[in-house]
Amino acid sequence: MKIVVQVKLMPGAEQAAALRSTLRTVNDLACWVSQVAFAHGVPREYELRKHTYLHLKAQGLGAQAAQHVIKKVRDAYTTLHANLRAGNLGKPKSRRRVKAESKPIAFRAEAAQPYDDRCPSWQYDQHTVSIWTMAGRIKNVSFVCAADAFKVLQQYRKGESDLIERDGVFYLIATCDVPEAEAYEPDGFIGVDLGIANIATTSTGYQAAGRGLNRYRTRQLALRAKLQKKRTKSAKRRLKERSRREQRHVKNTNHIIAKTIVTEAERTAHGIALEELRGIRTRVRLRKPQRVTLHSWAFAQLGDFIVYKAKRAGVPLVYVDPAYTSQMCSQCRHIDKRNRVDQGLFICRGCGVVAHADRNASHNIAQRGENVWDAGRESRVPATP
Structure with missing residues (x-):
């Protein structure tokens, strides 16, 4: 069973500047990738990678970061199309639906950026994490979270972690794969x-x-x-x-x-x-x-x-x-x-x-x-x- 644990980062001034600059850059590039996808009729992720990957690398993104930016954009369009099919954005030709279909998806400057297991490195004993940024890998970034959440994080963390900024505070949303208990035969x-x-x-x-x-x-x-x-x-x-x-x-x-x-x-x-x-x-x-x-x-x-x-x-x-x-x-x-x-x-x-x-x-x-x-x-x- 997949659940998420939110940890609050406590970076220093230089570390915070690097994290903020990274989020601004990757989301600006995500907006560019979105425009390319919209211009080409929103191709599949593999096809979209052909049009955008080299440019993202030239802008200073690492290989994994570039892949995640492309995947984030493609997932956003997948969600949009699912909402359109389900009628969540109104009937065809309605004002809300036309607005959603007529322009590329935009990403906020502080929107979440996904990282895979190779990007952040957790030091549980020191309550610190090292993470990739545009300025290089920054180390010894302190984090805090609830005691129960820390136990889950330490035992079951596996998969992506999303970096977000909310009201000037940075968070890592870590995915944890918690085993499900065996269900019993219910008595009613x-x-x-x-x-x-x-x-x-x-x-x-x-x-x-x-x-x-x-x-x-x-x-x-x-x-x-x-x-x-x-x-x-x-x-x-x-x-x-x-x-x-x-x-x-x-x-x-x-x-x-x-x-x-x-x-x-x-x-x-x-x-x-x-x-x-x-x-x-x-x-x-x-x-x-x-x-x-x-x-x-x-x-x-x-x-x-x-x-x-x-x-x-x-x-x-x-x-x-x-x-x-x-x-x-x-x-x-x-x-x-x-x-x-x-x-x-x-x-x-x-x-x-x-x-x-x-x-x-x-x-x-x-x-x-x-x-x-x-x-x-x-x-x-x-x-x-």
Whole structure:
């Protein structure tokens, strides 16, 4: 299982200048490669290398750095074309889609630059790393990270590491190949209903209320609007200080919720059943005041956290179809749109059962998880003699 560990670099003044100059140079050259690719109809990586490799070498890039710049550009176009095919950039001839298709992809000056294993060299005992730059290899660059992250980095680091600059601070994003624990045979499934009013509700009774997080988001939105309206130097400084603060808070909250759910499943020897919610933002139609709430809903991040934590713990996990889980009674299986009285109340029109709406949905998800698991499980029936 591939996970990433973020380490913060603590370079000296000369080292920081070399890293900054390297990022500026490779991203400027990536923009040039992107223009060449766009002019030639975005050829395959091997064909693109014929048009650009010698020029990159002449600009002072090493062989590996030049290869990574070309690969970074080709991967960016692959992602763009995948988004176009999926309709993520709008319908054909829409303004957003035409804008994306009509010009080459550009790279920010501080955008990530990938390095393979031969470019950075890690000294774990000294907490330092040496790394290739345009000014040559710089050595003894100190780094810091969390204690648990350092253990993972030391034991399982393998593959690429990306150098990025964020608000004047340099980071290395290291790939780690962590072995997955062997999954056990689950004794039932815990259904997890994801939502906005309640971030996560499980069939075992755990409920992560979204009231506090939604208030926090509303407060941050109002504060950003207030500071942006002032347009003074101090307001801009405050906005820069607060950038990504909401994102970090939401990420930390999702980590806590995911760990709670996976720990409960592991303790009770249960599996986890999640809803397949991909593409929900394109399917759902909401009034304008509700769109900010929907598009700030980090359900995909929470789902990804649950998945990777479950894999590390050996907890079986399945995805189920979310259709009608909020309208179906978990007792009699009766489906009716009117069963969902309001956001928090469920009253079955068939059997009259009264339940919390999200908890009822989580039971439906748990039952579907068992069906999915049984459908894909190997037969334990003895062979006929």
